[in-house]
Amino acid sequence: MTQFEKSFYSKTSMYAFIVVLLLIISMWIGTKQFSHVDMMLFGYLISSFVFAIGMTVRICAWSMRPATHQVLKRTIQNLKARKRQKRNFKSVMQTLVDNILFQKFIFKRGIYRGIQHWLVAWGCIGSFAITFGLTFGWMHFKLVDATTYQLVVMGYPMIKMAADGLFAELVFNGLNITALMVLGGVVMMMIRRQRDKGVQVTQRFEFDLFPLYMLLAVTVSGLLLTVSYKFLDGFIHSYLALFHQFTVVIFLVYFPFGKLFHLPIRPLAVAVPMNYQEQLKVDTRPCKKCGTTYSSDDQIDDVKDILGAQAFDLQLKDGSYLADYCPSCRRRMRVMSQLNLENAAGNPFGPIQTNNGIHIPGFGHKRSEDFYDETREGEK
Secondary structure, three states: OOOOHHHOOOHHHHHHHHHHHHHHHHHHHHOOOOOOOOHHHHHHHHHHHHHHHHHHHHHHHHHOOHHHHHHHHHHHHHHHOHHHHHHHHHHHHHHHHHHHHOOHHHHOOOHHHHHHHHHHHHHHHHHHHHHHHHHOOOEEEEEEEOOEEEEEEOOEEEEEEEOOOHHHHHHHOHHHHHHHHHHHHHHHHHHHHHHOHHHHHHOOHHHHHHHHHHHHHHHHHHHHHHHHHHHOOOOOHHHHHHHHHHHHHHHHHHHHHOHHHHHHHHHHHHHHHHHHOOEOOEOOEEOOOOOOEEEOHHHHHHHHHHHHHOOOOOEOOOOOEHHHOOHHHHHHHHHHHHOOOOOOOOOOOOOEEOOOOOEEOOOOOOOOOOOOOHHHHHHO
């Protein structure tokens, strides 16, 4: 442990301090030594720091789990391997496009579910990007002349846009567009949860419904702000702004500790095909008993390490592990163990002779040719 680490109560607190420090430094750079800080966003700024601390604590706790820790360790190890660079790049890009960009894994469960999830996911991502960019001062808009605005990113002038142009309208209404995406997705989700009896049986208010209500409150209050100043001449705008800020603060504080936490960690899904598919969608690890391929070497080694870290001793008498066998052979071994016939002689995939004479065919395989061979039975 370094002297710097000893200055903190734990590694998690140290990482939280580093994250907040980096955010302050990035804010100092983006606002040109805090010369462009918008005090109207002060409430969002404080809640964003709380959000960053909560996310750091949650990610540290999540990454300390044996399974997550092993996957992260394997991912770093494979990323460093030069011989895997081409495969890693192909696997990561394919997974990012399929699972992150288009979210095909959700569309496999139904078009309706896929659309609602895609709208909420990308609506939230877009809202976070714009909100944090403006709150931390990473970007702001500079008035060049009476009809022209310029986007400034991290203190550097970027593109110019006509104030009454289509591009400017899209940029200035970015939060409204993402809010409409989230609103549409949330409404679809609430309709599904209202109509689907199977979902109602398993759903919980605090885990499944509360996040939807929070998203609904944030999006509706934000859209009402636009309606107020564009169509109602600012009617109760100050009250709506205060209420919207309140909903956003509660949402950001809740986010790291609720169901929505899966959003920032979902990209780790790229590690699955990169680490555990030596050949894409092809199993290469042979079963120790029957020879059937059922997994990959890296995955089986990681399973052993994860179970070992959790004090699960699944080593067999011959020195092998239960993970060295395919699921079919594991089921058969479990039954034979329960029948106290672990060391049966003869055909390993033949019938199991029980003490009461009942014949049970081999699990996961066709019945042996000599199942009813009375001569062979007499020889035993």
